[in-house]
Every structure is written in C-alpha cells, then in structure tokens.
Amino acid sequence: MTVAPSRRAYSPVAALVAALIGSALSILPSAAGEGPPGASKAAEAVEAQDVITPVPSSLGADPERVALGRRLFTDTRLSRGGDRACITCHDIHSSGASAATRNLTTDGTSMPRNTPTAFNAALSFRLGWAGEIPTLADQAEIALTRPEFLGGSWSRILAVIQADPALDGPFRATYGREADRAAVIDAINSFERSLLTPDSRFDRWLRGDVQAITESERSGYTLFKGIGCAACHQGANVGGNLFEKVGIFVTIPDKAAEVLRVPSLRNVAVTAPYFDDGGVPTLPEAVRLMARVQLGRELTDAQIGSIVAFLGTLTGSYEGRPLTPSPAPDTPPQP
Numbered sequence: 001m002t003v004a005p006s007r008r009a010y011s012p013v014a015a016l017v018a019a020l021i022g023s024a025l026s027i028l029p030s031a032a033g034e035g036p037p038g039a040s041k042a043a044e045a046v047e048a049q050d051v052i053t054p055v056p057s058s059l060g061a062d063p064e065r066v067a068l069g070r071r072l073f074t075d076t077r078l079s080r081g082g083d084r085a086c087i088t089c090h091d092i093h094s095s096g097a098s099a100a101t102r103n104l105t106t107d108g109t110s111m112p113r114n115t116p117t118a119f120n121a122a123l124s125f126r127l128g129w130a131g132e133i134p135t136l137a138d139q140a141e142i143a144l145t146r147p148e149f150l151g152g153s154w155s156r157i158l159a160v161i162q163a164d165p166a167l168d169g170p171f172r173a174t175y176g177r178e179a180d181r182a183a184v185i186d187a188i189n190s191f192e193r194s195l196l197t198p199d200s201r202f203d204r205w206l207r208g209d210v211q212a213i214t215e216s217e218r219s220g221y222t223l224f225k226g227i228g229c230a231a232c233h234q235g236a237n238v239g240g241n242l243f244e245k246v247g248i249f250v251t252i253p254d255k256a257a258e259v260l261r262v263p264s265l266r267n268v269a270v271t272a273p274y275f276d277d278g279g280v281p282t283l284p285e286a287v288r289l290m291a292r293v294q295l296g297r298e299l300t301d302a303q304i305g306s307i308v309a310f311l312g313t314l315t316g317s318y319e320g321r322p323l324t325p326s327p328a329p330d331t332p333p334q335p
C-alpha cells in the first residue's frame with residue numbers, strides 16, 4: 001500500500017515547466033534585514049507549507065506487526081546464504097542506507113544501483129530509483145527473493161519462521177494463523193511504515209518555530225525554491241512523487257540521460273554517496289551537478305554552500321535520535 005504523497009497533484013510536465021520557469025527567475029537575495037524579522041519569517045513558513053510538508057510522526061502502523069517486521073528486517077536466516085538481511089544494506093541504526101557506492105549482490109557482484117534509505121520510503125508514491133516498483137509489498141517480495149538482495153525462497157522463509165517459536169507464536173497471535181507469504185510481507189511493510197524521521201529542524205520551522213533554522217539555512221531554502229529545485233523535489237518527502245528526466249540541459253558526466261523517480265531529499269546530508277549509481281561522493285558536488293543538468297545554471301560556491309546548509313536541516317530523527325552517516329563500506333553494519 002502506498003500513501004498519497006502530497007495534497008497537490010503535480011504532473012511531470014507541469015513540474016518541468018515550473019522548473020524551467022523557476023530557472024529563468026533571478027536568484028532571490030537573502031531576505032535578511034527586510035521588514036520585521038519575526039513577521040516575515042512566519043509568513044515565509046506559512047507559504048513554505050505549499051511546497052514541502054512535514055514528515056508525519058506516525059502512519060498508524062500496528063505496533064505488534066511493526067515489532068514482527070523489525071525482527072524479520074534483521075533476520076539473516078531469510079536470505080539465500082544465511083549471511084545477510086535487509087539491515088545489511090539499509091542500516092537503520094545510522095542513515096537507513098549504506099555508505100557503499102553500490103552494495104554487493106548474493107553473487108558478490110556490484111548491484112546496478114546505490115542503496116537508497118529505507119527511512120520515509122512509505123511516503124513515496126513509487127519505489128526504486130526508476131520508480132518501477134508500485135508498492136511497498138511488491139518491493140518486499142523483490143528484496144526477499146531476488147538474488148541481488150536476499151535471494152531467499154518462500155518455502156525456506158516460511159519454514160524458518162514456522163520452526164522458530166520466538167517468531168511462530170507472535171505470528172499466530174498477531175495474524176490468527178501461521179506465517180504465510182501475505183503475513184510476512186505485511187509485517188515487513190508495517191515496520192517500514194514506522195521508519196519515519198519526523199522532527200527535523202526544517203519541519204520544526206515549518207510548524208512555526210522560527211528559531212529552528214538559521215538565516216543562512218533559510219536563504220538556502222529561498223534559493224532552492226527560487227531557482228526551481230522545488231519544482232521536482234517537493235511534498236513531504238522533498239521528492240518521491242514525480243518521474244523526471246535526468247539531464248535536461250546537459251547530462252551528468254559518464255551517464256546517459258534517463259527518466260527516474262525524483263528521489264527524496266529527506267536526510268540527504270547523511271546518505272552519501274549520491275545519485276542512482278552512487279557516482280558522486282559529496283553533497284556540494286551533487287547540488288552543483290543538479291543545478292547544471294536539470295536547471296542549466298552554474299551556481300557559485302557560496303550558493304552551493306547555502307543550499308547544502310538548507311539540505312542539512314532536513315535530517316530527521318528515528319526513535320528520538322537524529323540520523324547519522326552510515327559506517328564506511330569496509331565495515332558493513334552487522335545485523
């Protein structure tokens with residue numbers, strides 16, 4: 001099940017037009033010093049709610065199903081070789097992703113794409129970099145069984161769960177039957193719906209706490225909207241609700257233009273490396289390239305710094321702790 005990503009329905013074409021119009025506007029100077037500061041900040045925060053909305057603190061997932069899903073998320077016995085789990089690539093103790101450029105398949109080869117964070121995935125309208133996966137349930141089926149991910153088989157997954165009293169009992173109590181494919185997927189999806197990162201400084205500012213972000217972070221946000229980034233990266237996930245071509249003006253070096261789902265920029269400051277191939281190691285470089293290839297603009301280092309500062313305010317908290325970058329790839333997270 002996916003959750004409606006935004007109150008406003010944006011079409012990709014409309015967004016592209018908006019992006020192009022946005023790119024033609026001159027860059028807004030920082031509003032610092034104009035008018036009574038408190039009043040103008042509050043007015044801006046109200047207006048901002050149209051473009052980016054706060055991450056909800058709950059999607060109402062059932063706590064027992066969440067608890068079961070959490071255990072499955074870290075259970076290596078579900079995988080083909082018994083040596084990996086969802087958390088091997090989606091380290092929910094740090095960023096929900098992995099610091100590796102691309103994680104390894106069960107065959108030991110590089111995956112075709114970088115691992116996106118599992119946090120807030122339930123807020124996106126489609127899943128996967130190309131957005132080709134319609135629902136969280138489809139995604140869980142793929143992750144459990146395809147050899148790139150866990151490579152498990154349903155007969156083995158169900159046998160492991162049914163033979164383990166610590167899982168079998170809770171499954172029967174929660175679902176009123178022994179674990180089956182639908183219940184396993186539902187438990188994992190329930191857990192994923194609890195993987196939300198509310199309470200970022202930016203969301204506190206959206207809710208009216210004018211002190212939650214600094215002047216320079218706020219002017220980074222003004223720039224982000226003014227030059228057209230927000231035409232694609234918007235809604236609760238600051239992305240995740242549109243398909244767009246990557247490389248509208250020029251292509252990213254060594255990459256062909258292709259249509260992808262606009263990724264979420266929630267927690268982007270802690271999810272390096274960037275882009276679907278993990279080919280860009282730093283956030284300033286990712287921002288420089290985005291402005292060039294999507295908006296046809298060359299930003300100054302100061303402008304990049306200001307947008308990067310704004311993006312840093314989008315880091316939220318999970319279970320009361322702010323997300324952090326994942327450990328270096330040579331020390332993969334242990335389940």
Ligand code: HEC
Pocket residue numbers: 073084085086087088089090103104105111113114115116117118121124126127128129130139140143144148149150188192
């Ligand atoms: C070997 C690393 C690896 C493992 C193990 C893995 N994933 Fe992923 N996950 C990825 C990659 C890579 C993608 C992006 C795939 C693509 O777009 O082609 C992804 C995508 C996702 C997404 C979509 C995120 C988004 O924003 O679109 C979710 C949700 C997810 N995985 C959950 C899971 C769950 C649940 C498990 C365990 C059942 C799991 N993953 C196991 C690497 C992994």
Ligand code: HEC
Pocket residue numbers: 016019129224227228229230231232233244245246248260261262263264265268271273274275276277283286287290291294295307
């Ligand atoms: C026309 C739509 C569009 C516009 C405008 C746009 N982006 Fe993007 N953005 C995308 C798409 C699509 C991707 C995925 C690119 C890829 O992975 O190859 C992306 C990726 C990113 C990433 C990397 C995210 C990650 O997790 O790897 C960042 C950071 C980013 N954009 C920031 C910005 C900024 C800052 C601006 C304004 C300067 C901007 N974008 C403008 C569509 C857009």
